[in-house]
Amino acid sequence: MYLSLLPLLTLPLLASAQFGNFFEGMFGGGQQQQQQQQRGQNVASDSQWYQNTYDGASCSNYLCPGTLACVDKPTHCPCAWPDVEEKFELDPDGMAICVSKSGAEGMTKLKVELARKGLL
Incomplete structure (x- = not known):
């Protein structure tokens, strides 16, 4: 009898794991991750990028x-x-x-x- 209840008890955990990322993305939970990815693509706010590019130009x-x-x-x-x-x-x-x-x-x-x- 207890074995037949085990799938019913684990179903909510599986659903939570399966759809957790979906709901985070849908309702804004994934914004922080997107902002971190975008920050990694930005050019530095100092002049070092320009100086390096200028110095490396032939x-x-x-x-x-x-x-x-x-x-x-x-x-x-x-x-x-x-x-x-x-x-x-x-x-x-x-x-x-x-x-x-x-x-x-x-x-x-x-x-x-x-x-x-x-x-x-």
Whole structure:
């Protein structure tokens, strides 16, 4: 008689073990594990990753500090976000900046020129 009750007594334990992970995931118990996994994929908040990548880059000419592109000279460095930035050369010595595009065609260039003259 006691042997026939054994399966009935172990059934709730088996169900709990079987569906425990399901219910944790369904009702937020697995969030902590997901957050820990995501934290492992994030880039460090210090500059060490960038320094290591920069130091490990191979370039025989000029390595652009903003994009790590290897180019002939600094003015050839691309903007990091060309869809939303425009590049402007500030002087013949090779100084260039990338500025967020703003409004109508030519408006960004006008703003850069006004800023260079101290009017903006």
